[in-house]
Amino acid sequence: xxxxxxxxxxxxxxxxxxxxxITPWLFLLPAVLxxxxxxxxxxxxxxxxxxxxxxxxxxxxxxxxxxxxRLLGLGDQKMDRKFETSFWNNIKWLLLYLxxxxxxxxxxxxxxxxxxxxxxxxxxxxxxxxxxxxxVGLVFSWFYLPNDGLFDVIMGWFGxxxxxxxxxxxxxxxxxxxxAGLWPQTAYCMILYLTGLNSVDPEQVEAGRLxxxxxxxxxxxxxxxxxxxxxxxxxxxxxxxxxxSFDFIAVMxxxxxxxxTRVLSFFMFEESLSEFGFRMGYGxxxxxxxxxxxxxxxxxxxxxxxxxxxxxx
Amino acid sequence: xxxxxxxxxxxxxxxxxxxxxxIALVLWLxxxxxxxxxxxxxxxxxxxxxxxxxxxxxxxxxxxxRVFFASDMPQYLLNxxxxxxxxVIGAVALSSMTGFxxxxxxxxGNLLIFFMFIAGNFVPFQILMVPVxxxxxxxxxxDTKLGLILFHIAFQTGFCTLFMRxxxxxxxxxxxxxxxxxxxAEWKIFVYVVLPLxxxxxxxxxxxxxxxxxxxxxxxxVLTQGPDAQPVTAGITAFxxxxxxxxxxxxxGSIVAAIPPVFMFFLMQKxxxxxxxxxxxx
Numbered sequence: 001x002x003x004x005x006x007x008x009x010x011x012x013x014x015x016x017x018x019x020x021x022i023t024p025w026l027f028l029l030p031a032v033l034x035x036x037x038x039x040x041x042x043x044x045x046x047x048x049x050x051x052x053x054x055x056x057x058x059x060x061x062x063x064x065x066x067x068x069x070r071l072l073g074l075g076d077q078k079m080d081r082k083f084e085t086s087f088w089n090n091i092k093w094l095l096l097y098l099x100x101x102x103x104x105x106x107x108x109x110x111x112x113x114x115x116x117x118x119x120x121x122x123x124x125x126x127x128x129x130x131x132x133x134x135x136v137g138l139v140f141s142w143f144y145l146p147n148d149g150l151f152d153v154i155m156g157w158f159g160x161x162x163x164x165x166x167x168x169x170x171x172x173x174x175x176x177x178x179x180a181g182l183w184p185q186t187a188y189c190m191i192l193y194l195t196g197l198n199s200v201d202p203e204q205v206e207a208g209r210l211x212x213x214x215x216x217x218x219x220x221x222x223x224x225x226x227x228x229x230x231x232x233x234x235x236x237x238x239x240x241x242x243x244x245s246f247d248f249i250a251v252m253x254x255x256x257x258x259x260x261t262r263v264l265s266f267f268m269f270e271e272s273l274s275e276f277g278f279r280m281g282y283g284x285x286x287x288x289x290x291x292x293x294x295x296x297x298x299x300x301x302x303x304x305x306x307x308x309x310x311x312x313x
Numbered sequence: 314x315x316x317x318x319x320x321x322x323x324x325x326x327x328x329x330x331x332x333x334x335x336i337a338l339v340l341w342l343x344x345x346x347x348x349x350x351x352x353x354x355x356x357x358x359x360x361x362x363x364x365x366x367x368x369x370x371x372x373x374x375x376x377x378x379r380v381f382f383a384s385d386m387p388q389y390l391l392n393x394x395x396x397x398x399x400x401v402i403g404a405v406a407l408s409s410m411t412g413f414x415x416x417x418x419x420x421x422g423n424l425l426i427f428f429m430f431i432a433g434n435f436v437p438f439q440i441l442m443v444p445v446x447x448x449x450x451x452x453x454x455x456d457t458k459l460g461l462i463l464f465h466i467a468f469q470t471g472f473c474t475l476f477m478r479x480x481x482x483x484x485x486x487x488x489x490x491x492x493x494x495x496x497x498a499e500w501k502i503f504v505y506v507v508l509p510l511x512x513x514x515x516x517x518x519x520x521x522x523x524x525x526x527x528x529x530x531x532x533x534x535v536l537t538q539g540p541d542a543q544p545v546t547a548g549i550t551a552f553x554x555x556x557x558x559x560x561x562x563x564x565x566g567s568i569v570a571a572i573p574p575v576f577m578f579f580l581m582q583k584x585x586x587x588x589x590x591x592x593x594x595x
Contacts, residue, residue, distance in 0.1 A: 016498070023499035024414035028426065031407040031470050038467035039433040042444035049443055056447070113319045115331065123582055124338055127345065130578045132528035134546045135567045138553070139344045142351070142560060148364045150347065183344070188589070195590035197315065205315050223315050230593040240435055247530045251550070268439040273535070280443045287439040298435045302428055309424065 050284035067285035086267040096178045097242035101234045104189025112197045129187040137251035140180035170260035177248050189234045196230030264290040351564035359560050376565040385540040389548030396458050397526045403466035404473050412477025434471035456537050480514040517588030520581045524574040545570040
């Protein structure tokens with residue numbers, strides 16, 4: 001190689017000969033380096049840190065499985081109460097967030113018409129997704145204010161009084177936050193389905209009509225199978241979104257009241273960078289657990305994409 | 314078309330559809346409309362408990378003037394611009410290269426590298442948080458815009474590569490073969506043949522990444538602190554502690570923070586939606 005560099009003409013001809021073999025690697029090099037440094041390697045480092053006690057500044061102390069034992073309650077320890085709450089809240093998020101998919105489909109069906117101004121309607125319905133989650137969270141927290149919030153006022157008409165307001169009450173706070181999160185997520189699913197509906201084969205719809213399919217049956221047997229790609233993506237982004245939920249919780253309740261709205265992502269952040277000192281090792285252990293939960297979904301998504309990839313050839 | 318076009322239905326249902334459409338929209342956007350009204354209310358309305366009624370006076374200039382001239386908001390907004398724009402450029406540049414490499418060439422490990430990019434994109438942020446923060450501190454980039462930009466470029470390259478590679482695969486391969494027959498060097502094929510055809514993909518990715526990065530909150534609070542480097546999503550929380558319980562000010566601040574991506578969306582709506590719904594249609 002060094003001789004090739006000292007003799008540029010030779011290098012050039014060598015390069016020209018191997019152009020097709022080398023070019024892709026040269027094109028990949030900067031991005032792969034970047035991605036490895038900031039994404040791939042840190043995943044491994046997090047695993048390593050999770051076996052240590054570390055305040056983020058001084059020396060790391062190796063503690064083996066201690067962090068996991070304390071977190072998951074292995075051996076003779078009890079499971080960390082905060083972890084338990086966070087885990088079940090994550091499950092709630094996962095299940096309820098999926099409502100965004102049918103809700104998005106419903107709105108898409110409602111808007112899939114050609115009346116004047118419908119394009120503007122579609123983009124205005126999509127609006128919530130463009131706004132940052134921080135702002136959406138803030139807006140919803142005012143909406144939920146005890147006594148003064150519109151939600152509380154409306155509930156008052158029905159004689160329902162949620163003590164401390166939606167976000168101040170440990171029984172309702174998580175649901176209140178999920179509802180706020182569903183707003184932009186539904187908009188996202190809606191736009192996926194609107195695009196999908198656009199490319200539904202009109203001949204199949206006609207054929208279905210001739211066979212007497214109408215309304216829900218038509219939707220279920222003729223339309224939905226054709227919307228499969230849209231449903232798949234809606235599923236992917238909703239699952240990932242549910243497990244990534246952080247902004248809403250940080251802005252709306254900061255984990256409270258009494259820690260009842262923590263999810264794993266928030267719990268991890270809190271432990272690692274809390275005001276009571278940095279517990280990076282424990283935080284990393286939480287992150288690893290979250291990673292494994294997500295890995296199940298990631299593997300499934302990748303498998304689906306890989307299958308499509310094989311079929312596409 | 315499904316559902317049945319409204320034009321083929323009875324006059325009554327056409328009429329009710331036309332009436333219901335704007336009502337549904339108002340209900341759907343109620344939270345936003347409320348904030349807009351909040352942001353032009355005078356302070357006194359909230360003290361008197363007039364939260365959801367009409368404003369007793371129109372204080373648009375007063376409230377927004379204070380956001381721009383009596384707070385750190387302009388600084389935060391500028392920070393956001395200086396973080397978002399370089400990230401967009403960096404991520405789009407890197408991923409058009411990877412997209413080209415992975416979309417055009419057949420070599421061992423192609424699919425493996427491609428799936429590495431996709432998988433990395435799905436990973437929870439938290440598993441990256443401690444090491445990335447540590448790395449940023451060690452590089453002396455903690456609490457700088459550059460520290461955020463470098464991470465964002467690296468992370469967004471995952472999603473962008475997925476997008477670009479699929480886009481390039483859909484291009485007619487015969488164009489590249491024709492250029493090869495002519496003896497054009499591979500990098501020239503990228504610059505003169507493929508890149509011009511990628512304009513729609515570049516536009517779509519640019520608006521998408523702009524919105525994603527502008528709206529990022531997690532990394533903003535992990536890698537920066539204070540008005541020197543923090544973007545507006547993190548700044549809004551500082552702004553809110555300055556104006557605690559002053560809902561008119563918090564609303565005005567939120568709207569200001571939310572406007573740039575909204576503006577981008579309306580400006581490049583077609584590209585934005587094309588980017589977002591990639592893969593939703595086969």
